[in-house]
Amino acid sequence: MELTPVENYSGTLFKRDDLYAPYGADFVTGGKIRQCRDLIETNLDYIKSECGSTISTAASIHSPQAVIVSRVAQEYGLKSIIGFGNTTIEKALKHKAMSWCKDMGSELVVLSESQGFNNVIYSNLNKLAETRPMFKVLFGYAAQQYRSSIIGKIAEQVQNIPEECDILFVPCGSAVTFTGVVEGKRLYDKKFRLVGLQPFGYNRVKDVQKNLEGMIWDYDFDFLTGNWSYQQLWSRNVGFELDKIYESKAYDMMVDLDLYKTASNPCYWVIGNSNNIR
Template sequence: MYFKRDDLYTPFGAGGVNGGKLRQCMLLVEAALGREPGTKGVITYCSLHSPQGPITAATARHYGLPCVVAYGGASDMSVATGSMPRLAMSYGAGVQVIAKSGRHNVLKQRAEALAEARGLFVVQYGINLDDYGEVLLSAVAEQVQNIPDELDDLYITCGSGITASGVIVGIERYGKAVKNIHLISTAYDRREKVRATLRRYGVERPFQYHDLFHTPGFVYEKQQKMRVGGVKLHPQYEAKSMKYLLEHDLNRRNALFWIVGAEPRER
């Protein structure tokens, strides 16, 4: 079995924030500064357990911008003691609880209101690249170039669907002969989101969808520890996908497992 090691993208040093989502965020903020030169800072909203907060904070610090990481449905104590909020603060972010609810639509609305009032650029849930197609291609699709030319199966964890979409676009763009593409979902159903993104790039590619999120006993907040071949998989995402793959005896010969990122350590 092959592994795509996007977790080895570590521009701020080993053990810090890393991976494909960091690459997306870096290129997104760079592109936004070019389009919106009046940007005074960056704001993002996410789960307490998500690495998106520290990823955005590290990116903002790199570009010399202030950063707000917004949470909802959390107490001040849980924010102050949570590993991801603490890591975001160590990168210089201001951390705020902006809503009583942690629902995505509520947080998005509150974050956008703060952004408009303060002149901030919003890094959306999942580091959404809907309005920045060139970033989707350069940050994700191009990473397909060095995978094997012929594979029977490719597995990728699907959260927001952004990375999964970019990988599929890359497979078509670079002519990779992949028989079966598997999305293993650790969030709400993103199939239509992925298909809509593919259509934007003229890609009509079927994929198999594995709904891990609604499997009995699945809890997003619960971590899964796993090492494969000496590689420590992210306990929130890839470790759960790999466990699913093994438990369901999915094909592992001439197959590739895409590692989006590794769990960053507190600084």
């Protein structure tokens, strides 16, 4: 197990999980690749024997999830199906993420002509899986069934958050990474205050609580939501470039908080970077 570094930029610590880059810095980087690789490697024999050597996912045409699944499939010699909605294949291919998936050999599938919401395309991927063998990679839904890969691999990374850190801020989308950090804080008996920052979308606290292994009262964290737009690209350089969808927005949420301004040694968890597909 290799721990990504914690670095100091202008007095703020940064957990640089974006430096996990097994496919190079010019690809997508970060912890979600680690989760996906471990999930596929752990289940590889089953995927080959029972799933037609095929993995699949359903995601927004802008999502790094699609290119991660596509690239991991390529690494392990598997076929991949990338599903999406509310567009056509021709239009989807105008977006870099979908173009990359096609170039890596993925089969692109329109799961809904009119809807792009996760609940719709996830449901339709499940229906497709009834007619074709496949191993579905849906990070949020896999958090309970495949805990060691989805939650455990993130929890391990909490080990090298330094003892002097008094508060740790974690950007949240689906909050799966945050759930792993919550588990890691308990597992390694870390004393920092933990704050989830969700710049857009609905409040994910119930999802976090549902995916925790212990009882709710065993955990202590704060969770704050913002009013950013998902679609808006927001640039922020803190000594290195942050992801324009998640990290940059959550970072700006953080620096406006009294919790941050009064902290002695704040730390910001950088989950990954997908700017190369934007």
